[in-house]
Amino acid sequence: MGIGGQIPGIPTFSIDDVRTAHKATQHLIDLGHTTLVHFGGDQEKQLDFEVHSNRLKFFRLALADAGLSHDTDFYADDFDISGGYRSALKALGDPKYRPTAIVAGSDEIAIGGMTAARELRIRIPEDLSIIGIDGHPLGETFGLSTMNQHPSRQGSMAVSEALAQLGGAWDESDDSHLEVQVDLKIRASTAPPPA
Numbered sequence: 001m002g003i004g005g006q007i008p009g010i011p012t013f014s015i016d017d018v019r020t021a022h023k024a025t026q027h028l029i030d031l032g033h034t035t036l037v038h039f040g041g042d043q044e045k046q047l048d049f050e051v052h053s054n055r056l057k058f059f060r061l062a063l064a065d066a067g068l069s070h071d072t073d074f075y076a077d078d079f080d081i082s083g084g085y086r087s088a089l090k091a092l093g094d095p096k097y098r099p100t101a102i103v104a105g106s107d108e109i110a111i112g113g114m115t116a117a118r119e120l121r122i123r124i125p126e127d128l129s130i131i132g133i134d135g136h137p138l139g140e141t142f143g144l145s146t147m148n149q150h151p152s153r154q155g156s157m158a159v160s161e162a163l164a165q166l167g168g169a170w171d172e173s174d175d176s177h178l179e180v181q182v183d184l185k186i187r188a189s190t191a192p193p194p195a
Contacts, residue, residue: 017054020147020182024131025062025103027145027184032192033101033129034068039087039113040105041079052079055105055133072097079105084112092120092128100193101129107136107146114142114189125191135185143188149180 028036038059041052056074063069075091077083084104092098104110110132114124122128124143132139135148 018058021055021058028101035099036101037099042076081112084109085116088113088116104132107132107134129190145190148185
């Protein structure tokens, strides 16, 4: 059983990164944000399933669909809290060019961005909205809006499949792929932009 994308000859499951990134971006656009940026992973350092590039591509597609494309829409760094922190210091440092909303490639990146914003005395969500992707356990603590991919459910699915394989119930020709549902979980980190 593989998690995260399709692998020939192996049953897999994953989220639809395309739809997920688009929906996260659309949530902020629907709130009225017009200056959005994406914090994500370095495009040269992605894993096999092109998570970084898919999330960036469909963030940009949502912007283009809404007529909101601009040149400084992406900050790349490590796909973790520290990467989000560094990206936020760059993106939020100059009030003249500061976005009103951030779509983070993961909840960890979002948490790093929230930490930097608070250090810069930027209020969330009054001055800045931020949304992540994952459903990380810390999301609730931080009041983070997220695209919840239910990681505990995915873990249970993987364990069940592994046990089935160990019990001899594995069909080696099975390369089926299951798309896991992702839900928008709105918390306190997203709101309409400042007037």
